[in-house]
Amino acid sequence: MKLENLNQCPICNSIKIFKVNNIKSKIKDVKDAFDLMKCQDCLHRFISKIPNQIELNKLYEIDSPLVFGGTNYELNQKKNFIKNNFENIEPQFNHWIFDYIDQNQGSYLELGPGLCRLYKTFYLKGWKCQGLEQRSFIKINGIKKDIKDIENNNDVVAAIDVLEHLVDPIEMLKKINSKIKKGGKIFLTYPHSESFKSKILKDRWSMVSPLAHIHYFSKKSTKIMLEKAGYKILVIKDYSFVELRRLIRNSIKLPIFILKDILKLNFKNIYYRFIELFLNILDLINGDQLKVIAKKK
Numbered sequence: 001m002k003l004e005n006l007n008q009c010p011i012c013n014s015i016k017i018f019k020v021n022n023i024k025s026k027i028k029d030v031k032d033a034f035d036l037m038k039c040q041d042c043l044h045r046f047i048s049k050i051p052n053q054i055e056l057n058k059l060y061e062i063d064s065p066l067v068f069g070g071t072n073y074e075l076n077q078k079k080n081f082i083k084n085n086f087e088n089i090e091p092q093f094n095h096w097i098f099d100y101i102d103q104n105q106g107s108y109l110e111l112g113p114g115l116c117r118l119y120k121t122f123y124l125k126g127w128k129c130q131g132l133e134q135r136s137f138i139k140i141n142g143i144k145k146d147i148k149d150i151e152n153n154n155d156v157v158a159a160i161d162v163l164e165h166l167v168d169p170i171e172m173l174k175k176i177n178s179k180i181k182k183g184g185k186i187f188l189t190y191p192h193s194e195s196f197k198s199k200i201l202k203d204r205w206s207m208v209s210p211l212a213h214i215h216y217f218s219k220k221s222t223k224i225m226l227e228k229a230g231y232k233i234l235v236i237k238d239y240s241f242v243e244l245r246r247l248i249r250n251s252i253k254l255p256i257f258i259l260k261d262i263l264k265l266n267f268k269n270i271y272y273r274f275i276e277l278f279l280n281i282l283d284l285i286n287g288d289q290l291k292v293i294a295k296k297k
Helices: 053-061 072-083 096-100 117-124 169-177 196-204 219-229 244-263 267-285
Strands: 017-022 035-039 045-047 107-111 128-132 154-160 180-191 231-239 289-296
Touching: 017 196, 096 180, 107 117, 107 169, 117 128, 117 154, 169 180, 169 219, 196 267, 219 231, 219 289, 244 267
Parallel strands: 107 128, 107 154, 154 180
Antiparallel strands: 017 035, 035 045, 180 289, 231 289
16 A cells, blocks of 8 residues: 655645654554654644555455454444344434534434444434445445435534544545535534643554544644635534543542552552543543534535
8 A cells, every 4th residue: 555645734734744753553564654743833633644545445445454443342343233234223312413403304414424323313313314434334225435426405414533534634524515505514523632642642642543543633723624625613622531420430449449459569550540540630621532513604
């Protein structure tokens, strides 16, 4: 697979970019082939080399370990999805998107619906649903592989944890813009480049995983990207996967775990427990994910 070096920021085109550090990948075929880069102007982070989108799509189509971890959890999810039909997919009626939608039905488009839980929810609510998905085993009515097959005039578009996987997210947003009604909303989530976890952990941040994740967005790079693609931002904020209730519960139990570690003379484990607690607290303050809502101008 041919990789192209990125010599400027893929979002703002600035040449003021620098290497954060080399990425130590757990995937043997990748090893230390990529560097983690950062733009001084828009604070966007990205990997130093990228394939073209056609080659990347092929990797997603075959579920290559270069873009999927291949963990037992992921393999079991895939197996269950193939085994069970659409009727058995569990919907997500409590998804945050529905807090920002002021209509009961309409036309819905989802980029990368994956296991289709959100897609199923809109379907059950009576929306006309379409999806754009490269993974070959996702075979559901309305799911297409080529954006040319997607119908126009959609009211709502969702790209949940998708743009970080694309070679050129601005180009995709422009294409999607042509498929949305004027004033239609688009909902996005992706890794936050200016989070505490990103700054502290660098390539050890769990989001840094070439070639699965190519981009890590700041609020500034988000604004530039959406402006270029013809959208007006309505909401942009960071959030965390850390659950406060669970963090408090684990903190209460921490002395017991530490005592057990001391009895086993496992002092290294004590160190990692405190580091994990510290990072989780920081993540609640400045989450390592961004949630964005915009509308077509």
